[in-house]
Amino acid sequence: MDLFISQTLNGLVYGALLFLLASGLSLIFGLMGVVNLAHGSFFMLGAFVGLSVAKATGSFWLAMLLAPLPVAAIALAMEVFFLRPLYKREKLDQVLLTFGFSFVFTDLVESFWGKDTFSISEPPSLEDSIEFLGGFFPSYRLAMLGFGLLAALILWLIIDRTRAGAMVRAGVDDSATAMGIGLNVPLLLTTTFTCGAALAGLAGVIAGPILGVYSGVDVEVLIPAFIVIVVGGMGSLKGAFVGSIVIGMADTFGKAYLPETAMFLTYVAMILILLARPGGLFGKV
Amino acid sequence: MSEATPLLRLEHVNKAFGSLVVTRDVSLDLAAGQRHVIIGPNGAGKTSLINQIGGQLQPDSGRILLDGRDVTRLPPEARAQRGLARTFQKNTLFQRLSTFENVRLGVQARFGSIFDLASRALGRDDINDRAQDILARLRLNHLADKRVSSLSYGDQRQLEVAVALAGDPRILLLDEPTSGLSPAETGQLVDLVRTLPAELGVLMIEHDMEVVFSLADRVTVLYYGEVLASGLPDDVAGNERVREVYLGASI
Amino acid sequence: MTPLPPKDTPTRIPGRRTAGWEVVALGLAVVWPFVASPYGAGLVTEVFIFAIAAMSLDLLMGYGGLVSFGHAAFFGAGAYATVLLTMKLGWSAWAGLGAGLAVSGLVAGVIGYLCVRMAGVAFFMLTLAFAQLLFSAAMKWRWLTGGSDGIGGMARPSLLGLPLADSRTMYFVGLVAFVLSLMALRRVINSPFGHALVGLRENEARMRALGYPASRVKLAAFVIAGVFAGLGGGLYAIYNGFVSPDALTFGLSGTFLLMVVLGGAGSLMGPAIGAGIFLLMKQFVSAHTDHWLLIVGLIFIACVMFFRGGVHGLIERLRTGGRA
Numbered sequence: 001m002d003l004f005i006s007q008t009l010n011g012l013v014y015g016a017l018l019f020l021l022a023s024g025l026s027l028i029f030g031l032m033g034v035v036n037l038a039h040g041s042f043f044m045l046g047a048f049v050g051l052s053v054a055k056a057t058g059s060f061w062l063a064m065l066l067a068p069l070p071v072a073a074i075a076l077a078m079e080v081f082f083l084r085p086l087y088k089r090e091k092l093d094q095v096l097l098t099f100g101f102s103f104v105f106t107d108l109v110e111s112f113w114g115k116d117t118f119s120i121s122e123p124p125s126l127e128d129s130i131e132f133l134g135g136f137f138p139s140y141r142l143a144m145l146g147f148g149l150l151a152a153l154i155l156w157l158i159i160d161r162t163r164a165g166a167m168v169r170a171g172v173d174d175s176a177t178a179m180g181i182g183l184n185v186p187l188l189l190t191t192t193f194t195c196g197a198a199l200a201g202l203a204g205v206i207a208g209p210i211l212g213v214y215s216g217v218d219v220e221v222l223i224p225a226f227i228v229i230v231v232g233g234m235g236s237l238k239g240a241f242v243g244s245i246v247i248g249m250a251d252t253f254g255k256a257y258l259p260e261t262a263m264f265l266t267y268v269a270m271i272l273i274l275l276a277r278p279g280g281l282f283g284k285v
Numbered sequence: 286m287s288e289a290t291p292l293l294r295l296e297h298v299n300k301a302f303g304s305l306v307v308t309r310d311v312s313l314d315l316a317a318g319q320r321h322v323i324i325g326p327n328g329a330g331k332t333s334l335i336n337q338i339g340g341q342l343q344p345d346s347g348r349i350l351l352d353g354r355d356v357t358r359l360p361p362e363a364r365a366q367r368g369l370a371r372t373f374q375k376n377t378l379f380q381r382l383s384t385f386e387n388v389r390l391g392v393q394a395r396f397g398s399i400f401d402l403a404s405r406a407l408g409r410d411d412i413n414d415r416a417q418d419i420l421a422r423l424r425l426n427h428l429a430d431k432r433v434s435s436l437s438y439g440d441q442r443q444l445e446v447a448v449a450l451a452g453d454p455r456i457l458l459l460d461e462p463t464s465g466l467s468p469a470e471t472g473q474l475v476d477l478v479r480t481l482p483a484e485l486g487v488l489m490i491e492h493d494m495e496v497v498f499s500l501a502d503r504v505t506v507l508y509y510g511e512v513l514a515s516g517l518p519d520d521v522a523g524n525e526r527v528r529e530v531y532l533g534a535s536i
Numbered sequence: 537m538t539p540l541p542p543k544d545t546p547t548r549i550p551g552r553r554t555a556g557w558e559v560v561a562l563g564l565a566v567v568w569p570f571v572a573s574p575y576g577a578g579l580v581t582e583v584f585i586f587a588i589a590a591m592s593l594d595l596l597m598g599y600g601g602l603v604s605f606g607h608a609a610f611f612g613a614g615a616y617a618t619v620l621l622t623m624k625l626g627w628s629a630w631a632g633l634g635a636g637l638a639v640s641g642l643v644a645g646v647i648g649y650l651c652v653r654m655a656g657v658a659f660f661m662l663t664l665a666f667a668q669l670l671f672s673a674a675m676k677w678r679w680l681t682g683g684s685d686g687i688g689g690m691a692r693p694s695l696l697g698l699p700l701a702d703s704r705t706m707y708f709v710g711l712v713a714f715v716l717s718l719m720a721l722r723r724v725i726n727s728p729f730g731h732a733l734v735g736l737r738e739n740e741a742r743m744r745a746l747g748y749p750a751s752r753v754k755l756a757a758f759v760i761a762g763v764f765a766g767l768g769g770g771l772y773a774i775y776n777g778f779v780s781p782d783a784l785t786f787g788l789s790g791t792f793l794l795m796v797v798l799g800g801a802g803s804l805m806g807p808a809i810g811a812g813i814f815l816l817m818k819q820f821v822s823a824h825t826d827h828w829l830l831i832v833g834l835i836f837i838a839c840v841m842f843f844r845g846g847v848h849g850l851i852e853r854l855r856t857g858g859r860a
Contacts (some may be wrong), residue, residue, distance in 0.1 A: 035657050037605075082837065092603055093840050095660070096797060099605070099790060100836030107830035219786045223668045226661040234658060263672045267665070271650060278653055339745060365747030377745075379738040390735045394747040397728045400756060406731040452747060 006137065007256045008249070013141045013210075015248025016148020020203035021221055022228040022240040023155055024196025030172035030235025031192050033091050037098040038078070039200055040222030041105035046071045046201025047213040048113050051120050054208075060123035067205045068198040075197030079190050087186075102218065110215045120208030140209060147206055151199070152241055159237055168192060172235050224251065227270050233283030242281055246273075290353040291316050292456050292486040293338065293369075298347035300330075300337060300510075307333040308344065309510040315456065315486045320478070322489050322497050325507035326530075331490045332374055334507065335460050338488070339371045340364045351456070365394065370454035372445040374461045374490075378433050384444060385429040389416040391451025416451065423447045423477060439470040446477060457481070459489040463496055475499060498522070558805065565711055574703035581703070581775060583815050584710035587808035588717045589768035590795035592761040595721055597793075598802030599730065600757045601737030602652075605660045606667025607765055607792045609647065612784030614640040614766025615773040616674065619687050629693035629774055636770040637763050643670070644762020645755065652754040664789070671784040686780025693774065706775060713771055714808070717764055721804055724760060733757055765792075787829075794832060797839045800848025809847050 025039045050067035054060055078101060086094050122140040129136040159165035171188050203221075204213075211217060228247050232239025247266050254265030273281060291314040300308040307330040315321050323331050336342035338349060340361035349357045351367050379387050392415045393399070393406065407413065420426040423443050428436060436444065442462065449457060459478070463471045471493065478500055481487060491497050497504065498518055505515040506527050514524045521527055569577040589611050596602040617636035621627045627635070647666045651659050674681045681687065692700035700706045724730050732753050735743045744750050773779045782788065791814065799810025821831050839846060845853070 029657065033657070035661060082841065085841070089844075091657070093844065095603075095657075096793070096840045097837055099793065100833045100840065103787075103790065103829045103833030103836065105833075107827055107833065110829070111827065219668065223665050226665055230654075230658050230661055230665075260676075263669065263676065267669055270665075274650070274653070280658075341741070341745070360749075361744040362747050362749045365745060371745055373742075373745075377739060377742045379735055379742065381738060382734070386731070390731065390743070391746050393728055393731065394743075399728060399732050399748060399753065401728045402724050402730075402760075403727060405726050406728040407726075409728075448742070448746070 003256065007252055009137055009141065009145070010256075011249035011252035012245065013144050013148070013248070014252055015245040016145050016152075017203055017207050017211075018221075018224055018228050018248055019148055019241055019244035020151055020206070021200050021225040022232070022244055023152070023237060024192075024199045025225055026229045026232070026235055026237065026240040027159075027168065027172070027192055028196050029229065031168065032083075032094070032189055034083070034094045034098070035226075036193075036196075037095060037222070038101040038105060039098075039196070039225065040218030040220075041102050042071050042075060042197040042200035043204040043207075043221050044109060044213075044215070044218040045074065045105060046204030047120070047208050047217065048109055048204075049201070050205030050208055051113070051118050051213050054120050060120065060209075063120065063208075064202065064205045068201040071201030071204075072194050072198040076190065076194045079193040083193070084186065084190075106215055106218065113213075113215075115215055117212045117214040119212050120205065122209040144206055144210070151202075155237065164191075224266065227266055229280075231270050231273050231280055233280030236280070236282040239280055239282035289316070291350075292352060293488065294348075294350040294353070295338070296348040296350070298334075298337060298344045298349065300333060300342065300344050306330075306510045308337065311347070311507075311510070311512055313505055313512070313515065315488050317455070317484050317486050319503060320487050320489070320500050321503045321505065322491050322501035323505050323507055324491060324494075324497055325513075328509075329507040330510040331507055332460055333510075335371065335458050335488075335490060338458060339369065365452065365454075368452075368455035369458070370449040370452055370456070371458035372449045372460055372462060374464060376438075376441045376445055378441060378444060378448065380432075380434040382433060383429065384425060384431055384433055384436065385416060385420065387433055387444060388419050388447050388451045389413065391448045392416045392419075395452035419447050419450055422480075423450075439466055439473075442466055442470070443474065443477070446474075450481075454485070456486045456488070459487065459491075461490050461492065463491065463493055471496065555805075562715070569704045569707045577703045577707045579815065579819060580812075581707045581710040582772075583812045584707075584714040585768050585771045585775060586792075586795065586815060587714055587811040588771070589765045590792055590799070590807035590811045591717060591721055591804050592764035592768070593792045594796050594799075594801055594804055594807040595724065595733075595764075596757055596761045597796055598800075598804075598807075599725055599737065600733045600754065602754060602757065603660045603793075604663040604758075604761075604789075605793065606647075606663035606665070606789050607761075608784050608786075608788035609663075609667035609670045610640045610644050610762040610765035611769035611772070611788065611792070612667075612670060612674070612779075612781075613643040613762075614769030615779045615783045616681065616769075617766070618770040618773045619690055619779040620680070622690055623687055629690065630695075633767075633770040633774065636773075637766050640766020640769065641759050641763040644758045644765075648755045648758030648762070652751050652758065664786070667784065667789055668786065671781055671786070674781040674784050681781075684781055686778060686782075688778035690773070690777040692777060700774065710771060710775070713767065717767065718804060718808070721764065725804070729753070729756065790832070790836075794836055794839075796846075798835065798846050800846030800850075803848040806846055806848030813847070 021039065021043055025036060028034065028036050046067045049070055050063040053066050054063040082097055083094055086097060126140040126143050128139050130139050130142060159168055167188055171185060224247055228243040229240055231246060232243025246269060250266045250269040251262065254262035258265065293315040295311055295313050298308050298311045311334060325331055333342060337344045340359060344357060348355055351364065351369060356364050356367065379390065389412060392412045396415065397409060397412055417426065420429055423446065425440065425443060425447060428440060433441065433444065446462060463474050466474060475496055478487065501518050504518045504521040506513040506521060508530055513530065514521050514527050568580060589607065593604060593607045596604050614636040617639035618629065618632040621632035621635050622629050647663065651662045654662055675684055692706065694700065695705065695709060698705045700709060732748055735748065736750055736753060740750050769783060795810035795814050796807040798813055799808065800806035818828060822828055
């Protein structure tokens with residue numbers, strides 16, 4: 001029972017992490033129709049920058065605060081100078097472009113930081129465990145869950161309650177119409193792309209103490225994030241949230257109870273959901 | 286109506302998108318050789334109905350029968366293989382391929398073997414000849430080698446029909462074939478429909494009343510997804526409710 | 537996808553027949569191992585092997601409009617099956633290779649069955665995800681695959697009494713496999729099936745309304761592509777006497793994609809040339825710098841932004857006098 005509860009918590013934590021990544025990926029897709037294959041790279045870049053900031057300043061919090069900034073700057077440049085000129089082309093071209101960037105970023109990371117696996121240390125204030133439901137839980141994991149839920153809440157408030165969010169929703173529904181009613185769609189795309197990247201970078205720092213920081217972590221997190229949005233429904237924030245939890249749970253429980261076949265479990269979950277609902281849980285189809 | 290099984294029969298077909306009902310309890314028959322025209326104001330659910338017959342859209346309830354066999358759950362390709370062909374309201378062609386290849390693909394779908402990996406597609410004389418025949422019949426043969434995207438809108442509209450005819454269908458659904466055509470082009474298209482094989486059952490959506498009454502031997506009026514009237518053209522034209530809601534509004 | 541020809545002529549489906557220059561190239565290829573060093577022969581052997589895989593991806597991507605971001609799955613499946621059957625069950629390498637083709641076709645069938653149901657974007661995300669699944673399996677099941685070390689020690693077999701340990705024999709096996717694959721794929725493209733595949737790329741709704749079973753056509757294309765990718769993988773395993781999870785990586789899938797983009801999708805020979813350019817460049821660049829990935833990424837970006845038709849598109853443009 002104890003294992004069950006702690007695995008549930010771990011599943012939720014992993015789900016929260018996936019959500020930070022998948023929400024940006026899903027919104028970018030919803031708006032631009034483009035799956036950003038460099039989204040995992042933003043996660044990885046955030047993790048490495050966070051690592052360096054934490055080492056230099058000794059502060060995890062500062063790393064969390066600062067690391068998303070250069071990631072956002074890189075994403076901004078990438079969107080404005082490379083993706084934007086391709087808006088009018090086939091979507092595939094933009095996807096291939098982000099694919100090319102993922103190689104560039106991997107090389108960048110390997111030349112700056114090498115190919116070793118690093119870890120960001122948790123903030124000292126969160127090193128302990130908390131007694132909870134009859135078990136001990138590392139407070140850092142609880143905090144991660146808190147970050148994830150907080151981020152989900154903030155995102156939801158922005159998308160659902162603000163003018164900017166209304167524009168994003170309009171753009172996701174129908175970007176041609178949104179353009180027709182006078183929305184500045186390019187600005188909207190750039191902002192969403194940049195914010196999504198920053199969120200991925202933030203996720204990289206937060207995951208640093210647990211997943212580790214290494215070249216290759218980009219693909220390692222990108223694939224589950226893909227599965228999350230395929231399961232949740234492309235372009236749906238709610239789908240990304242539910243999908244993250246489903247996949248986070250499936251993965252964590254698989255690893256705990258069926259270690260040999262754990263990696264298949266998320267795929268099995270995905271296949272079952274897709275066979276029942278080809279558009280994903282909250283997809284349009 | 287003849288006692289024989291109709292080519293196409295709709296039985297109490299219903300379809301709604303959320304609270305928007307696009308098809309409400311529609312039943313109709315199409316017999317071989319019939320020219321059945323569906324009219325109705327914009328938003329009456331005409332194209333949705335064609336899409337349900339074609340298989341592009343699934344009805345919520347009701348049945349669609351081809352030759353008395355239930356095809357309600359079959360995908361478009363299976364219906365096409367049973368002799369149902371259609372055109373689209375917006376040209377749905379292979380824009381980057383040649384006019385000839387557009388028709389040839391249609392012929393190949395029913396007279397060739399799709400999973401033949403080894404023979405030459407262009408080496409089948411029977412298929413090539415049939416494609417050429419159809420292009421000639423529709424006076425498109427001089428455009429055979431042109432890229433479709435370079436054709437005029439009117440020619441593309443004709444090609445829509447040519448592609449649909451390629452598989453030698455028994456039922457032809459025409460979704461507003463004259464939309465966007467000039468009067469002269471419309472005349473050509475009417476002539477084309479007149480010269481279609483006599484035994485072909487044609488179900489057609491049309492706005493132009495002149496076209497409707499020159500072609501139809503049966504007219505059905507759709508209004509908010511519902512059949513308002515159905516019968517011989519003159520009877521429908523004389524129907525009070527039809528005059529009120531439809532003809533009255535447009536004349 | 538394919539470069540657009542002058543406005544009123546239809547897209548010529550490229551790669552449909554043998555061109556004069558190809559005969560000349562074949563002649564040169566036959567002479568090459570006799571003038572080059574064993575090292576030079578080996579390099580071109582690799583080109584042949586990768587070209588087979590790149591052409592198989594082109595069948596999906598250039599003709600079918602089905603972009604697979606996980607093509608390494610089929611290459612790797614063929615490579616692993618060949619090595620495992622040879623090393624663990626003691627089969628001859630040729631039997632292993634033959635079974636490898638079946639295995640990669642089967643893998644493509646299963647992955648394809650799940651992927652072709654999904655439209656557009658979800659499709660290639662799934663291809664990528666499944667490729668990653670195979671990669672994880674190869675890493676994890678050490679008892680079977682040797683984990684990240686892979687399995688080695690497979691001796692090159694003989695063919696008709698000629699040992700492939702000789703670099704010239706190996707070279708000609710690669711050359712023959714490449715030429716046969718090119719001819720077979722061309723035949724497929726010229727066939728009614730190939731035309732149907734192009735029709736699906738152009739307009740799926742119309743194809744279905746005409747009576748083409750879209751999913752089954754796509755699935756069949758997937759299996760065919762999988763078998764040829766598996767042939768590439770199996771030959772690569774024989775060539776190296778070794779297989780490791782490198783044959784299943786995201787990076788390798790990217791490499792195949794880059795070969796297609798670099799050479800020009802929808803032309804078969806283009807991606808084969810793309811494979812050649814890529815491998816020669818890699819050889820050259822790797823000798824001078826560690827930043828191979830950076831170069832790959834930059835070429836990718838440059839091709840997509842400025843050079844979309846690839847080498848094939850460039851040749852077509854020159855051939856048609858810049859009207860394209």
